[in-house]
Amino acid sequence: MNRHRILGLIALAAVLVGFYFGGQAPLDQLQGDYTRIMYVHVPSAWLAYLSFLVTFAASILWLARRKPVYDRIAESSVSVGVFFTALALMTGMIWGYPVWGTFWDWGDARMMTTALMFFVYLGYLALRRSIPDPAMRATRSAVLGIVAFFLVPLSYVSVIIVRTLHQGITVVRPDSPIDGEILLALLSNVGAFTVVYLAFMSVKTAIARGEEQLEEQSAAADATPAGAAITAPNLEKVRDV
Amino acid sequence: MSGPSFWGQAYEIGLKDLRVEGRTGEVLNITIPFGAVALLLIPLAIGTDRPLIASIGPGMFWVVTLLFGMLVTFRQSATESSANREMMVLLGVDPAAQFAGRVVASVLLLLVFEGVLAPATIILYNPDPVEGWAILILVLLLMAVGLALIGTLASGITAGLRSRNTLAPLLVAPLALPLLVGASQTYEALAQKSSILTPILLLLAVVLGLAVVGVLTARFLEEASR
Amino acid sequence: MSGPSFWGQAYEIGLKDLRVEGRTGEVLNITIPFGAVALLLIPLAIGTDRPLIASIGPGMFWVVTLLFGMLVTFRQSATESSANREMMVLLGVDPAAQFAGRVVASVLLLLVFEGVLAPATIILYNPDPVEGWAILILVLLLMAVGLALIGTLASGITAGLRSRNTLAPLLVAPLALPLLVGASQTYEALAQKSSILTPILLLLAVVLGLAVVGVLTARFLEEASR
Amino acid sequence: MQLHGVAVRYGRVPVLKGVELAVPSGEAAGIVGPNGSGKSTLLRVLATLLRPTEGSVAVFGTEMGEATAFAIRRRIALIGHQPALYPQLTLRENLAFVARLSGHTDERVDEMLDVVGLGGAKHRRAEQSSHGMQRRVEFARVILTRPDLLLLDEAHAGLDREAGQLVDAVVENVRSRGGAAVFVSHELDRMLPLVQSTYELTGGIVIAGSSS
Amino acid sequence: MQLHGVAVRYGRVPVLKGVELAVPSGEAAGIVGPNGSGKSTLLRVLATLLRPTEGSVAVFGTEMGEATAFAIRRRIALIGHQPALYPQLTLRENLAFVARLSGHTDERVDEMLDVVGLGGAKHRRAEQSSHGMQRRVEFARVILTRPDLLLLDEAHAGLDREAGQLVDAVVENVRSRGGAAVFVSHELDRMLPLVQSTYELTGGIVIAGSSS
Ligand code: HEM
Ligand SMILES: Nc1ncnc2c1ncn2[C@@H]1O[C@H](COP(=O)(O)OP(=O)(O)OP(=O)(O)O)[C@@H](O)[C@H]1O
Ligand SMILES: Nc1ncnc2c1ncn2[C@@H]1O[C@H](COP(=O)(O)OP(=O)(O)OP(=O)(O)O)[C@@H](O)[C@H]1O
Ligand SMILES: [Mg+2]
Numbered sequence A: 001m002n003r004h005r006i007l008g009l010i011a012l013a014a015v016l017v018g019f020y021f022g023g024q025a026p027l028d029q030l031q032g033d034y035t036r037i038m039y040v041h042v043p044s045a046w047l048a049y050l051s052f053l054v055t056f057a058a059s060i061l062w063l064a065r066r067k068p069v070y071d072r073i074a075e076s077s078v079s080v081g082v083f084f085t086a087l088a089l090m091t092g093m094i095w096g097y098p099v100w101g102t103f104w105d106w107g108d109a110r111m112m113t114t115a116l117m118f119f120v121y122l123g124y125l126a127l128r129r130s131i132p133d134p135a136m137r138a139t140r141s142a143v144l145g146i147v148a149f150f151l152v153p154l155s156y157v158s159v160i161i162v163r164t165l166h167q168g169i170t171v172v173r174p175d176s177p178i179d180g181e182i183l184l185a186l187l188s189n190v191g192a193f194t195v196v197y198l199a200f201m202s203v204k205t206a207i208a209r210g211e212e213q214l215e216e217q218s219a220a221a222d223a224t225p226a227g228a229a230i231t232a233p234n235l236e237k238v239r240d241v
Numbered sequence B, C: 001m002s003g004p005s006f007w008g009q010a011y012e013i014g015l016k017d018l019r020v021e022g023r024t025g026e027v028l029n030i031t032i033p034f035g036a037v038a039l040l041l042i043p044l045a046i047g048t049d050r051p052l053i054a055s056i057g058p059g060m061f062w063v064v065t066l067l068f069g070m071l072v073t074f075r076q077s078a079t080e081s082s083a084n085r086e087m088m089v090l091l092g093v094d095p096a097a098q099f100a101g102r103v104v105a106s107v108l109l110l111l112v113f114e115g116v117l118a119p120a121t122i123i124l125y126n127p128d129p130v131e132g133w134a135i136l137i138l139v140l141l142l143m144a145v146g147l148a149l150i151g152t153l154a155s156g157i158t159a160g161l162r163s164r165n166t167l168a169p170l171l172v173a174p175l176a177l178p179l180l181v182g183a184s185q186t187y188e189a190l191a192q193k194s195s196i197l198t199p200i201l202l203l204l205a206v207v208l209g210l211a212v213v214g215v216l217t218a219r220f221l222e223e224a225s226r
Numbered sequence D, E: 001m002q003l004h005g006v007a008v009r010y011g012r013v014p015v016l017k018g019v020e021l022a023v024p025s026g027e028a029a030g031i032v033g034p035n036g037s038g039k040s041t042l043l044r045v046l047a048t049l050l051r052p053t054e055g056s057v058a059v060f061g062t063e064m065g066e067a068t069a070f071a072i073r074r075r076i077a078l079i080g081h082q083p084a085l086y087p088q089l090t091l092r093e094n095l096a097f098v099a100r101l102s103g104h105t106d107e108r109v110d111e112m113l114d115v116v117g118l119g120g121a122k123h124r125r126a127e128q129s130s131h132g133m134q135r136r137v138e139f140a141r142v143i144l145t146r147p148d149l150l151l152l153d154e155a156h157a158g159l160d161r162e163a164g165q166l167v168d169a170v171v172e173n174v175r176s177r178g179g180a181a182v183f184v185s186h187e188l189d190r191m192l193p194l195v196q197s198t199y200e201l202t203g204g205i206v207i208a209g210s211s212s
């Protein structure tokens, strides 16, 4: 069994454990079963943050060291981060409908910043697609990976800057009001999602490396240089036409 | 023959940008009227409800400044052909100085842009008056600097790509979100006479952060532009 | 060797435009997300008032379609260098056929653009529902055709000028005003269940008028573009 | 093809003044002159792309005016300083576009690309092709469309030694079909063997015309 | 100036392969080869503008790497297929921009424009100047900045007969200062008298090198 499959199985197991704790945790009186969405919503938001943090760090490392592995990590982490962001957005919207009576609220800074974070990193992927040269692609997207990152802390503190519907920062607070069992359920899901992240990353980076190697090989195999395709003109033909 | 200092280089670059702008007159003669037209169109599309229009006035001003201000900051990258960029590399121009020169030129143009559109908004939308002109001017300034920084960075990231014209705005709009939030929150706070500290600090932090990132990454972007 | 007919020429031009678009993917991959971002930003700048946002939703959709739809129609003129334009003249391509081909290509792209942004607006702004989907779709179609006509005309008028990128939007916005009015009036009328005849006729008249003007003036514009 | 008393001004700056020029069918004329003397401008006048401020232009025996220009243009081809290509399209797509608009088949396109030696590189985009490759496509276009009036602005530039002979062959071909060619070049030793008459342009005035 | 085993790929397509090239100080080398063989690409590698996929480049005795490129670039000049000018600025403004960035005075600018014969036209915008006038400004830039490594891509193209001699003069000047020049051209009879060695490039490979 290869490394990816093992990691995948561990991730699956961790998610099942997380769901078990999530199912066990006590419910909020007001929201009932809807509370359980939290165990997907909050970990995926946090993992999205983590993904983009990893991209941020890997981008700096690429600029400093120029090792292709950093570029692969940066790219893969964005792909995974975009997935988690989408998950956080979707679960948030599903949660919001019964709780606030709307899928989406304007002016809610948390939703806005999260949505825009999503768009910027989609832009990151679009940028990568539009640059064919590997070194150029890596460097430019590294700069974007650094610049875009400032939306992440902004998304986190946005609830402080603009007070609206979304829950304030509750978990990470010295006087955290969270019930022990809920905290356990939350943290076990965060742990499970982290393993999922690692599993995705190992597959994504392996794919990226494989693609690079394939590129190298086919470049080596493609022995005829560009210039060889151009031949002398056929002057006789010109006179004939 | 060692050439001018960092700021000397930045000055030459900025001056050149402004001179090209002077020849084409894009910002002054064209982007400004266009921004004004957009401000005019919005109430038409929404309807004639006077208080509604007054209440969305400031917000629309920020959105229009952001969307059309972007055009102002991109204008520069359009004037640089790849041959010109390569020439600057071989002249040994410090990429950070290039960045600085461009940003300063853009800031000046954006201030003119804002200086025309702000009164236009007041006339067209007739928003509820607020106290604190000095602070509003500070916000306008921070917005101009922030937009110039983001626009110049985005131009650098997308320089020379075929999809530049549309990819760059896509990157700028979300990145400019903190500016938009900071500016509109400051205005709200002024209107409600509550504390303006948080949004102003947000604006300042964003502007400073972008400036540092821009200067530090300029070299890499230049290298990757070929 | 006399070459293809009017519609044959138009077909080749339109196909070429769509193929260039396919290579760069500007509209589909980039302008659409940008339009979505603009739709997202506006409410944030305005504030949190839910009914207010629902009430401006349709208006914002038209404004965003207009402003970013323009980018779609201009994209094409950016791909034509002056050497290319001269070559087409010497190939004896009918300027009216060129115009028609461009417009058709733009309409197709604009319909995709609207097809994505309209549902996005409904999700994001949650406007009050109205009856009459068929009519709304007709309005979207007329809007696309009208915008494509105006944008192509404006590109023609400003072709090859250095200030094209900013001058063209300036021309389009006021020309598109009747479209904007027609579209938003139709929507209002649907919402209030009053007669939609006048605004629809307005839209139809504008589109037809523009088409005739475009075809008739194409030759003069081409001649003046050199 | 005949020019009579042609003058061109850009704004207030006169570029050409009282230019007289005549090229009979089946002949090629060369234009020489220092940089900035108005050679490219003159070619654009001949191509009906620029209307002279004064004077008259007659091509294929018809005086150029509003209406006549349209009918005649198809028979004129110009190769200028800048290649007329869409950077995003491949070389083949670029030529096929021209071909369809002038009523030729795609087979002819492939044939022409082989003729100019680009058969193996035709699926590269124009932006990924070298300067000389782009210039060769221009020649493929001219061979394909078989113009009766061929205008060449420094046609040899950018072409390698072998491809340079394309110029000779193309001019030859146009002349043999009874067409005319006008040729601007600074490379006299390559141009002179191809032309029957030369005009020297200095500061917008033809100062010498000679036929050989 | 030395290249060793240089290979360049654009994406997957190899353009240069195992190129070896050495130009001693005070000499000029010529590169010839058919269209699309990679000559312009090679010049961009020499100019440090393109990093080779493989192999090493040493200019002025220093191996090119991240950090060293910066120090060396000022001493390199490249004249490529496209002129490096801002179309909206006048010819004089264009040159003055370069001059100030490299620490020269405006008097030198006027002097250089006179040298290349544009003294009377220096207040025209680049977009209103002919092809050859734009190319001349490129030469004014090179004369002004006095590079130690001069890279010329079809330098004669577009220049009239008299201005063509600028090329000879500039190459001479660089060599006399102990610099080196690399010269790409299809016009052998104008290039060969100027160079001490020639390399023939075909399909990205140097197939022949000779010194005379
Ligand atoms: C589309 C709508 C939503 C988006 C984009 C969104 C986004 C986010 C993000 C990015 C976080 C992580 C930041 C943090 O931990 O503080 C978060 C946390 C959280 N969200 Fe949401 N959310 C949405 C809707 C909701 C709804 C409807 C609820 C419940 C009523 C909710 C409850 C929470 C809670 C309780 C946290 C954890 C807060 C903490 O402890 O810090 N969210 N959300
Ligand atoms: N971005 C690119 N992607 C793929 N191939 C490219 C790219 N740019 C250039 N090429 C190929 O590289 C080869 C070398 O190009 P280069 O411009 O160096 O040729 P050259 O020798 O200067 O030719 P010319 O004499 O025509 O100027 C060409 O065959 C070209 O098709
Ligand atoms: N738009 C314009 N406005 C003003 N003057 C112009 C404009 N375009 C060209 N000129 C001037 O017209 C003159 C002739 O230009 P043209 O391009 O015809 O020269 P040319 O003989 O082809 O030169 P070259 O050998 O350099 O190609 C030049 O002196 C140029 O400065
Ligand atoms: Mg010329």
Ligand SMILES: [Mg+2]
Binding pocket: D130, D131, D132, E039, E040, E041, E081, E153
């Ligand atoms: Mg070349």
